[in-house]
Amino acid sequence: MGDGGSFRAEARDGGRVHQAGRDLHITYAGPGPGAEEPEDARDTGAPPEPGELLARFAEAPLPVHVLAPQALAAVPLPDPGPGPEAVAEAVAALAVEAVPAAAPMAPRGTAHAPVRCLRPPVARPGGPARPALDAWAAALLDRALLRSADDAELPLCAPHVRTLLWRSGATGSAPVVAAARRLRDGYERCGAYEAALPFAERIAACPAGAGLTDALALGRLRVRCGDHAEAEAVLRPVLARADAAVTARGLTLAGNTGPSLGELLRENAEGPFTGKLSTVDGDALVQAADVLTVLAEALHGRRRYAESERLLHSATGLYWRVLGAAHPARILTQLHRARSRARQRLWTEALSLLHDALTFRDAEALARDHPRAAALIRLTHAELADEAIRGLAEDGPGRTRAVGMFPAPVVRFLDATVSRPPKPTPADADRLATEATAACEQAYGPWHPRTRAARELLARREGPDG
Numbered sequence: 001m002g003d004g005g006s007f008r009a010e011a012r013d014g015g016r017v018h019q020a021g022r023d024l025h026i027t028y029a030g031p032g033p034g035a036e037e038p039e040d041a042r043d044t045g046a047p048p049e050p051g052e053l054l055a056r057f058a059e060a061p062l063p064v065h066v067l068a069p070q071a072l073a074a075v076p077l078p079d080p081g082p083g084p085e086a087v088a089e090a091v092a093a094l095a096v097e098a099v100p101a102a103a104p105m106a107p108r109g110t111a112h113a114p115v116r117c118l119r120p121p122v123a124r125p126g127g128p129a130r131p132a133l134d135a136w137a138a139a140l141l142d143r144a145l146l147r148s149a150d151d152a153e154l155p156l157c158a159p160h161v162r163t164l165l166w167r168s169g170a171t172g173s174a175p176v177v178a179a180a181r182r183l184r185d186g187y188e189r190c191g192a193y194e195a196a197l198p199f200a201e202r203i204a205a206c207p208a209g210a211g212l213t214d215a216l217a218l219g220r221l222r223v224r225c226g227d228h229a230e231a232e233a234v235l236r237p238v239l240a241r242a243d244a245a246v247t248a249r250g251l252t253l254a255g256n257t258g259p260s261l262g263e264l265l266r267e268n269a270e271g272p273f274t275g276k277l278s279t280v281d282g283d284a285l286v287q288a289a290d291v292l293t294v295l296a297e298a299l300h301g302r303r304r305y306a307e308s309e310r311l312l313h314s315a316t317g318l319y320w321r322v323l324g325a326a327h328p329a330r331i332l333t334q335l336h337r338a339r340s341r342a343r344q345r346l347w348t349e350a351l352s353l354l355h356d357a358l359t360f361r362d363a364e365a366l367a368r369d370h371p372r373a374a375a376l377i378r379l380t381h382a383e384l385a386d387e388a389i390r391g392l393a394e395d396g397p398g399r400t401r402a403v404g405m406f407p408a409p410v411v412r413f414l415d416a417t418v419s420r421p422p423k424p425t426p427a428d429a430d431r432l433a434t435e436a437t438a439a440c441e442q443a444y445g446p447w448h449p450r451t452r453a454a455r456e457l458l459a460r461r462e463g464p465d466g
Contacts (some may be wrong), residue, residue, distance in 0.1 A: 022215060048133060050082045050090035056121045056130065056137040058163040061099045061117035063156055066144040067091045075139045078132035094118045101152040104192035105447035112152050131168075135175040138164050142179040145186060147447035154186045158195070165202050172206035181209075184217065191448040212241050212287065220294045224449075228301035235295040242288040249281055253288055258317025270360060271324040282322045286329075289318035293333055300340060309340035326360040328373035335380045342384060348393050354384055367439070375436070375443035381452050382432035383425040386457060392423060433458040 054067070065071065072084055072091075098114035106112070141161055144153075165172060165180045172180075178399035187196035200218040215238045222231035228267050243253050259273040274282055284451060292315035299308040312333055318328035334357035342350040358381065367374040424432075437454040444450045 016299045038343065048078075048081055048130060050086045051121050052123075052130070053077075053082060053087060053133055053136070054090055054094070055123040056133045056164070057120040058159040059120065060159040061115075061123055061156055062120055062160060063144060063148075063153055064096060064116045064118055065148075066140050066157070067118060071140055071143055075136065075143055081132070081136075091118070094120070099156065101156060103151045103445070103447060104154055104187060104195055105445075105449075106180045107447070113149075115153060115156060115204070117156065125215050130388065131173060134164050134168060135173050136180040138173070138175040142175065142182050145179065145182040151186065151190050154183065154190070154192075155195075158183060160169075166200065168206075172202075173206055174208045177203055177206055177208040184221075188217075188221065188224075191198065191444070191450065193449075195220045195223050197225055207209075211243070212238060212291075216287075216291055216294065219291075219298070221300070223294060223297050223301065226301070228298045231298040231434070232295065235291060235298060239291045240286075240296055242284075242291045246284050246288050249284055251281060251285065253292075253318075257285075257314045258320050263316040268328055273321045274461060277322065285318050285322050286293050289315040289322075289329070289333075292318070293329075293336070296336070296340075300336075300343075303343075305340045305343040308410075309337055309344075312337040312340060326362065328366065328370050331361060331377055332373065332380065335377065335384065337352065338384055338388075340382070342387050342391060345391060347388055350384070351388060354388075355380070371439075371443040375439035376450060378432065378439045379450060381435040382429065382457055385429040385432050388424055389426060389429055430461050433461045 007053045043227075047283065069088060072087060077084060077087065096116055096118060099117045100112065101115045102110045102112045121178060137160070141157055141164075145157060159178050161183045164176045168176050180203050184196045184199040184203065187193070187199070197218075200214070200221050203219045204214050219231050219235040219238060222228075222234055246253055259271060263273045267275075277285070293313045294314065296308040296311035299305075299311070316337060320328060320334055323329055325331075334353055338350045338353035338357065341353060361377065363374065366377070432452070437451070437458045440448070440451040440454040
């Protein structure tokens with residue numbers, strides 16, 4: 001249920017510098033010997049001049065390091081094209097200015113160190129199509145976004161990526177789409193979901209962005225923007241594709257997707273249970289679970305809580321089987337199952353699921369290895385505690401149904417013979433809200449929507465009716 005700041009996004013960010021050279025070589029090394037470009041992708045007209053090469057960017061400030069000598073040396077120039085020395089001279093002749101910048105979600109007027117930028121020359125109208133030049137410009141932007149740790153540069157790079165992506169039309173080349181993905185993921189990581197959404201839509205419409213991952217990213221951003229009906233329309237076909245990919249490998253998403261009782265008895269109950277799965281099998285199942293969780297969130301936003309819960313049940317089992325019970329994805333999905341049960345006024349069951357999820361939680365290790373996921377777990381836990389206190393006071397414990405793999409009679413028997421999970425108290429909710437706010441501020445930053453939600457929860461708890 002995470003966003004661009006999930007545990008998977010953190011892992012990608014942590015390895016981005018190490019993988020930079022390899023990624024650029026694979027993506028931009030060009031076709032192999034004897035390969036030909038499509039007829040409509042070939043440049044026409046005279047060989048480009050250095051100024052025309054630079055004019056592929058938008059008429060907007062461009063961070064200096066995008067066209068630094070190291071970048072020009074790392075990203076091969078298109079062929080045919082001017083020599084590297086001529087391009088370097090043209091870049092050196094451009095005026096340099098200090099442009100104010102701020103993180104995408106920072107309030108207006110927030111102070112930030114200015115960024116040294118260039119002003120690319122204005123493109124001449126009516127010139128020949130230059131797909132190779134667009135690919136070169138996109139490769140430079142992708143390299144800059146990969147190496148930049150400053151989110152304040154995302155709005156500066158956005159006009160240039162947008163120009164290349166929209167200029168390429170419906171046949172966006174792989175380098176252009178790769179740069180757009182980098183920008184989309186950067187905006188999503190910052191919580192600037194509305195800024196990322198147009199890029200996600202355009203990417204999904206390109207042949208190079210027709211994969212399941214890009215369609216899932218579009219659906220997730222729709223959910224983050226509150227467009228739940230549109231998100232469901234996007235994600236239903238994505239789930240069908242994920243189901244087909246799983247079925248093609250002889251697996252299924254139907255029925256009990258978690259470990260069997262025999263596996264629980266033979267192996268460690270925390271899992272994972274991947275003895276009969278290949279790495280590709282596991283990846284396909286995790287991707288399907290990702291789709292299930294995002295679609296469940298869209299259904300939750302449409303108040304279809306029972307349907308959302310069923311999807312989350314399947315996703316929880318998949319995460320448990322492939323990643324293990326202690327993995328952040330399984331914990332978060334189980335917490336969202338508890339949230340769906342709470343919205344159905346099934347408070348005893350919601351608290352049982354909450355207790356089950358947090359039983360496997362090693363808070364210290366989780367905060368160290370996955371700080372954003374740990375902060376989101378704290379926030380979800382605090383929101384559930386606040387909601388449970390209010391709901392239990394109004395409704396009582398509610399009726400008992402099945403919980404996890406146990407039917408309702410077994411749950412009632414266990415409730416009568418085993419100590420029930422402790423009910424949260426107002427003091428617990430206050431403490432959890434305070435801890436969640438601190439964790440979100442540290443992991444997400446002061447302006448992320450997750451941090452804002454935690455602060456609103458804390459203010460509500462501190463209010464007269466908290």
